[in-house]
Amino acid sequence: MITELPQDPFDTACWSSGPFNDARRVFAEVFSHKEIKELRREVRRIGTYAFSEKLYKKEAPCDVLLDMKVVRSALAAAHALRAASGAELTPATEPVVVRLVDYCCGGGKPDAWGDFPRSLTIKEYHHPYGVFATLFRQGSLQRWVRDWEALVEAALTPGDAGLRLNVIPLCIGLTKLLEAAHLIWVREGGGGIKPTGGGGKDASADGAPGAAVAGSAGKRKKGM
Template sequence: MKKNKISFETTFWAHQELKNPFEVVDAFLGSENLTYYKQTLSEIVFYRSKDEIYQKECPGDVFFSYTAFRSFLRACSALQHKSKKWKVTAVSAEKRSILSLASLTIEEYENPFTVFENAFAEHSLADFEFFLCEVIHLALRPTNVEFDSDLLTPYIHVIKMLDASQLLMESQIEKLVNNCV
């Protein structure tokens, strides 16, 4: 049975349709740095509970961020299945970024694929896309609106996925050879 592949929908922000989740993450982190994405997401989550509109001077930037984050989440969804086929080698001391552990546990730092597995074991891709849509919707409203969904847990998972993705891009990744008996 053939798996249905989801489109990462990268055409708008990457100017081409990328089909490999590693390429999507590389393009995502190549278009802006990790700090920018973490700060942008934090501001969006912060503005969801304010009486002000996030980036009212240039709301088109919010749409652009939304499409990039949505593609990123779709790529992360695909990466959750890669831990059985790929192995992360250690990052050398001179290549190690200021990231260090960041939001990751030691186990997650040693195997960043577990971040994606844990996130998508707790929430579906649809849940993460709802979270993204909901926080942006609330951040772009001129009034404070009560909401009844958990927005903190998906936010924490997305921050961890950003850190794990940065670590994957800094690491050497080897494809594991199938040892069939």
């Protein structure tokens, strides 16, 4: 008797609690597995070590390979949502106050600095789905996955792996995708802070990085 395997369109069964058909649920699983600040840091470090003679040892190889699969699932979910809309903020003509409810995870104590996106422009911050559309115009899903897997393999390979990748745009693109996915999860997927409605800390920018953000600003503190 042949048992039919359940559908796993986003390849999540190998690292999460099961296969999911909802792309936004995949984002919830991704950021329940690892915080955005940790994923952002790991992508940057892997990109650095991929072209180094040294072996990446910041984390155990098995953990790095697991996170490779996590990011691969995030890529697949983002590709499925590349034409979607939602999670938008209305840009203001005057400097806009950054609210924790718009970007900060609601689990545990809010981490205003760790959750704040470092690579997105103001426009991308307001329209995170647009990040997916832009990235997948630059390259197919298969190409992004292939390049990401090659980057991880090179970081875990001692010596020169002979990698032929433009690592800076690759790492920036992956970071943008993860940060946009995190914003969507916070704003639409139930991962954000619940507004108090009374102007308290949960709903305001108190403690947030840069209480007022000029509409012409491009990037945030510390880049990648």
